[in-house]
Amino acid sequence: MKLNWGTGIVLAFAGFIGFILFFVIRMSLDDRSNHDLVTEDYYKKELVFQQEIDAMKRAKALTHPLMVERTETGMLIRFPESMSPEKIKGKVSLYRPSNKHLDFDFPISLSNAHLLIPDKRLLDGRWDMTVYWEYDGETYLLKKSFMY
Known part of the structure; x- marks a missing residue:
């Protein structure tokens, strides 16, 4: 052939x-x-995006903003002193881009003006933190990425 x-x-x-x-x-x-997508419920989160933008603007407009700092015992989140700690409700979400099994949520229930996330929960590497809290009917949001 x-x-x-x-x-x-x-x-x-x-x-x-x-x-x-x-x-x-x-x-x-x-x-x-x-x-996988970045998050499991990506499309549902997209619908509430404008509310997140408004909450981030409110958080930036605070006279005493939310402070996040690393200490020997973990990540310390200091809420504004002008807010009464008992009235603050919400959650802290920590997202690990490299491994979704390390993601976790931490509820906010305060007796004083700060919240400590223990060092044993945070492995070395990049973390994306979202702090969502509500105070007197207003919602606030802080998004921050950090290396631990």
């Missing part, structure tokens, strides 16, 4: 397409490849 140029080109295209399809199928079925 004699191969001409047309047959060779068709075989080359068919081989290339087969090669690409093999890798597409292999990567789609491979459990080691993580194809």
Whole structure:
């Protein structure tokens, strides 16, 4: 059987397409490849985005802003002194971009003006922290990334 140029080109295209399809199928079925969105409920979070923007503006407009600092015992979050600690309710969410199994939420229930996140919960690496709190019917939000 004699191969001409047309047959060779068709075989080359068919081989290339087969090669690409093999890798597409292999990567789609491979459990080691993580194809998740950044968060599980991404589209639901998108709907409340404007409320988050307003809450961040309110947090930045405070005369005494929320302070986050690293101490020997962990991350210390200091709430504004002008706010009564008993009236502050909310949560602190810590998100680890490299491993979703390390993510956790920490409820805010204060007796004094600060909240300590223990050092044993935070592994070395990058963390994204979201502090969402409510005080006298107003919501406030602080987003911060840090290396621990």
